[in-house]
Amino acid sequence: MLVFTADHIAKTFNRRKIFAEISFSLEKSDSLAITGRNGSGKSTLLKILANVLSPTKGEIEMKIDGKIVKPVDFFTHLGLVSPYLQLYDEFTGWENLDIFMKVRGINASDECLGELLKRVNLWERKNDYVRTYSSGMKQRLKYAFALIHKPPILLLDEPTSNLDAEGISTVYQIMEEQKKAGILIVATNDSEDIKKCEQAIDLNLQSNGGSKK
Amino acid sequence: MTLHLIARPLTIYFGKLLFNLILLGALNIFTVILYLLFVTGFTVGNYLIFSVTILLGTLGLASASTIIAAIIAKANTKGTLYPVLSFPILLPLLLTVINATKLSVEGAVFGDAVGEFQVLISYLVVITAISYLLFESIWKE
Amino acid sequence: MTLKLFLGIWLSLVIIAGISFPITENPTNWYDLPFVPGLEDKARIIFFHVPMAWVATLAFGISLIYGIKYLSKENLDYDIKSVSSAGLGLIFAILATVTGSLWAKFSWGSFWNWDPRQTSIFVLLLIYGAYFALRSAIEGDEKRATLSAVYAIIAGVTAPFFIFIMPRLVEGLHPNEAFVSQGKISMNPTMLVIFLCSLSGFTALYFWMLNTKVRLERLELKHHLKGD
Numbered sequence: 001m002l003v004f005t006a007d008h009i010a011k012t013f014n015r016r017k018i019f020a021e022i023s024f025s026l027e028k029s030d031s032l033a034i035t036g037r038n039g040s041g042k043s044t045l046l047k048i049l050a051n052v053l054s055p056t057k058g059e060i061e062m063k064i065d066g067k068i069v070k071p072v073d074f075f076t077h078l079g080l081v082s083p084y085l086q087l088y089d090e091f092t093g094w095e096n097l098d099i100f101m102k103v104r105g106i107n108a109s110d111e112c113l114g115e116l117l118k119r120v121n122l123w124e125r126k127n128d129y130v131r132t133y134s135s136g137m138k139q140r141l142k143y144a145f146a147l148i149h150k151p152p153i154l155l156l157d158e159p160t161s162n163l164d165a166e167g168i169s170t171v172y173q174i175m176e177e178q179k180k181a182g183i184l185i186v187a188t189n190d191s192e193d194i195k196k197c198e199q200a201i202d203l204n205l206q207s208n209g210g211s212k213k
Numbered sequence: 214m215t216l217h218l219i220a221r222p223l224t225i226y227f228g229k230l231l232f233n234l235i236l237l238g239a240l241n242i243f244t245v246i247l248y249l250l251f252v253t254g255f256t257v258g259n260y261l262i263f264s265v266t267i268l269l270g271t272l273g274l275a276s277a278s279t280i281i282a283a284i285i286a287k288a289n290t291k292g293t294l295y296p297v298l299s300f301p302i303l304l305p306l307l308l309t310v311i312n313a314t315k316l317s318v319e320g321a322v323f324g325d326a327v328g329e330f331q332v333l334i335s336y337l338v339v340i341t342a343i344s345y346l347l348f349e350s351i352w353k354e
Numbered sequence: 355m356t357l358k359l360f361l362g363i364w365l366s367l368v369i370i371a372g373i374s375f376p377i378t379e380n381p382t383n384w385y386d387l388p389f390v391p392g393l394e395d396k397a398r399i400i401f402f403h404v405p406m407a408w409v410a411t412l413a414f415g416i417s418l419i420y421g422i423k424y425l426s427k428e429n430l431d432y433d434i435k436s437v438s439s440a441g442l443g444l445i446f447a448i449l450a451t452v453t454g455s456l457w458a459k460f461s462w463g464s465f466w467n468w469d470p471r472q473t474s475i476f477v478l479l480l481i482y483g484a485y486f487a488l489r490s491a492i493e494g495d496e497k498r499a500t501l502s503a504v505y506a507i508i509a510g511v512t513a514p515f516f517i518f519i520m521p522r523l524v525e526g527l528h529p530n531e532a533f534v535s536q537g538k539i540s541m542n543p544t545m546l547v548i549f550l551c552s553l554s555g556f557t558a559l560y561f562w563m564l565n566t567k568v569r570l571e572r573l574e575l576k577h578h579l580k581g582d
Contacts, residue, residue, distance in 0.1 A: 014495050015430060015579060052217040053354050056428065072221050072349075084214050103219050145215075280508060284501050288491040297487050301480040302508060305515035332518055339511050347504045350425055 001065050002028040002152050004049075004183050009058035011044055018044055019203050022058070026199075028152075031175075031184040033194045036203030042187035043082060045203070046155050049185065050080045064152065076104070079146030081139075082157035089131035093122050093141050096130060097148060104149055116144045120170065135162040143174060152182035159186055159193055172196065214354065222352040226344065229283070233275040241271050258320020266313040266326075269333040273306045276337060280344040283351050306336055361558055368552045372401035381542060388542040399457045401548055405556040406450035407475075413443030413560060414482070418510050421503035433499035434575075437489070438567040440506070442560060444482045451475050470520035477516060481509040 003025065010020040018041040026032055034042050047053040049060060051074040062069040062077060069077060087096050097113055117123045120140040130138065139162045146154065159175070160168045175196050178184040186193055194200060216225055245267065248255050257263045281299045285291055313329040377387045377395055390397045420436035423429075454472065455465040466472060488505055492498040541549065 012496075015575065047214075047354065050218065052214055054428070075218050075220070080218055082214070085218075086215055088215075100215075100219050103224075277512075281505075284488070284505055287497060287501055288488065289493045290491040292491075294488065294491055297484045298505065301477050301484060302512050304477055305512055305519055308519055309515075332515060336512070336515060340508070343508055343511050347425075347507065350500055351504055 001063070002182060003061070003063040004153055005061045005063075006049065007059045007061070009045070009048060009055045009060065011041060011048060011053075012056045013044075020057075022201065022203075024199070024201065026183045026185070028182055029179055030199065031179050031197040032186070033197035033200040034185065034187040034203065035189055035194060035200060037189075040203040042203060043084065043157050046080065046082060046157050046185070046187050047084075050074060050078055050155055052080075062153070076149065077151055078153040078155060079149070079151040080155045080157070081142045081146045081159060082155075083161065084157075085142050085145070087130050087138065087141055087145065089129065092127050092129055093117065093133070093144075094126040096141065097144055100145055101148055106149055108148070113148075116147060120144045121166070136164060136167055139163055140167060140170070143171070147174070154178045154182065154184050156184070156186045156188075158188060160188075160190060217352075217354070222349040223345070225352065226279070226283070226348040230276060230279045230344075233279050233282075234271065237271050237275045237278075241267055255318075257317055259317045259323065259326075261323055262313060262317035262321065262326045265330060266310055266317060266333075269330065269337065270306070270310040270313075273310075273333055273337045273340065274303070276340045276344060277302055277306065280340065280348065280351075283344075283348065287351060306333070309333055309336070358562070361555070361562060364551070365555045365559065368401065368548060368555050371548050372398055372552065375544070375548070381544070384544060387545050396457055396460055399453055400545075401552045403450060403453040403457060404549070405553045406446050406453060408553060409556050409560045410443050410446035410450055410478075412557065413439045413446060413564075414478070414510075416564075417443060418506055421506045424499055424503050425507075428496070428500075430495060430499060431572075433495070433503070434571045435564075435568055436499075436503065436506075438571060439564055440482060440485060442563055442567065444479070444486075446556075446560070447475060447479055447482070451479065470516075473520060474516050478513065481513065485509070 004027075005025040007023055008020075009022040011018045022045065024032060034045060036042050044053065048055045051060070051071045060071065060074075062071075062074060064077065088099070091099065094113070094117070097116065101108055101113070114123065114126075117126050120143050122137060122140055122144065125133070125137065130141065133141065154174075156171075156175070159171050163171065175184055175186070179196075184197065186197055188194060220228075249257075278299060281295065281302060285294050285298065288294055309329050309332045313326050313333070316326045316329070371385075375385045375387050377389055377397070379389045381388050387397070417436045417439035420432045420439065424432040424436060451472075454475070458467060458469070458472070459465045462469075485502055485506055489498055489502050492501055
């Protein structure tokens with residue numbers, strides 16, 4: 001049992017309204033696409049959902065097996081891939097994942113990590129410093145970062161940016177699997193990405209609730 | 214933002230605090246050794262007062278500077294902000310520590326410095342408690 | 355408008371009375387002020403210095419309360435109130451410092467002696483100087499409001515330590531004893547009336563100024579939002 005609800009979320013920044021009245025309720029195997037022009041607040045909304053940013057108004061509720069998860073603990077149950085994410089350039093890809101795993105307090109085996117790196121096609125470059133990675137490789141490492149704790153909720157911001165055809169197909173595969181295992185929320189304007197989701201919210205329409213397609 | 218996604222705010226706060234504690238502690242011990250070795254005429258009359266002062270001073274300094282540094286980390290123009298913001302906050306701590314060190318050098322008995330230690334301990338408790346309460350609002354983007 | 359006029363007349367009367375009422379050794383007339391040993395004519399400063407210090411304390415207190423309210427409600431209107439009050443507090447604190455050091459020049463011989471009170475108000479000015487420096491260094495209204503409120507609270511909890519520390523370090527010269535003995539105010543009735551009128555007058559002045567400033571800030575904000 002997994003429920004993720006946003007209740008009348010609004011955000012104002014510098015006293016300017018970015019969006020208002022965003023509400024939706026998602027359950028296991030639901031997927032939601034958040035669309036809207038540049039500057040309509042897609043990334044902001046994702047950050048709010050991840051409890052990195054607090055909303056000006058409204059509440060977000062996460063329920064797992066009937067138990068309400070406190071917002072400070074959201075991070076243990078969700079993964080986020082975003083252009084704003086910064087990984088540590090001074091470490092190798094492997095070290096990055098190793099550190100995040102240890103900070104999160106998960107005891108995944110080396111095979112698990114290797115599995116993940118192979119999945120995002122970074123196994124051969126695992127011992128190279130992240131600063132030598134291309135933007136596409138960094139994007140793929142971010143997927144490994146977001147999936148390391150097998151989160152029931154996955155938030156993707158511009159999921160296919162900087163990726164080649166092979167990378168995009170990996171991402172679509174990850175999205176399909178996430179839809180089976182939990183909740184998927186994607187902020188994008190790419191029509192291919194939107195097609196993968198069952199529900200959609202257009203921030204420019206400020207619509208109430210996810211309209212079924 | 215990466216850290217926001219892998220840990221609770223208070224975990225981050227205590228991590229930073231621990232780092233500052235170790236850094237300042239090492240720095241203080243190093244300075245004391247240099248003083249004892251190279252500054253002629255510097256003798257400590259009461260080592261108990263002296264070491265308690267160093268300990269409490271380090272703790273207080275680390276906790277106050279951690280929370281001020283957290284505020285400044287979120288400011289856009291960081292530049293010279295740290296001394297400006299921290300000076301009035303650190304002043305009560307510094308004055309008390311200077312006074313206590315003076316007592317220890319003069320070789321006062323422990324009872325004379327109890328007042329100073331009370332101030333230092335309450336300063337430490339107050340700053341840490343308020344940081345604990347306020348760190349989350351600073352930490353959120 | 356009538357309130358403004360009334361406040362103007364009230365404060366004018368207080369100032370006239372405070373400056374012109376004669377000080378005599380044996381007060382007989384209703385307008386005679388008593389002779390305070392050690393203070394003499396310089397005692398008149400109490401009608402201006404103490405209310406300034408009081409209003410500064412009040413203003414900083416109110417600023418702090420609105421800061422805490424902002425942190426719990428995240429309504430930017432509280433930030434407007436908080437920063438307006440802090441600005442007024444700074445003005446009154448500077449006035450208290452100036453009137454205090456004028457008095458110090460004639461009583462203690464120099465404008466500045468690092469007396470405990472002077473040191474404390476100096477630190478207070480530093481704190482609020484830093485507060486405004488911090489505000490100017492942050493972009494984004496919400497972030498500015500949050501961080502400055504947090505700083506004000508941290509400064510607010512550490513400042514009281516001076517009350518314990520300063521007396522241990524230096525002897526105070528500040529003349530509270532002339533008017534306050536054993537927790538009770540002992541003042542000649544005429545003096546007390548002028549003093550209380552001044553205190554209430556300046557307090558009312560503060561609230562009027564705060565109200566005006568908050569309204570101004572709100573209007574500027576409205577204008578700013580329309581302009582975009």
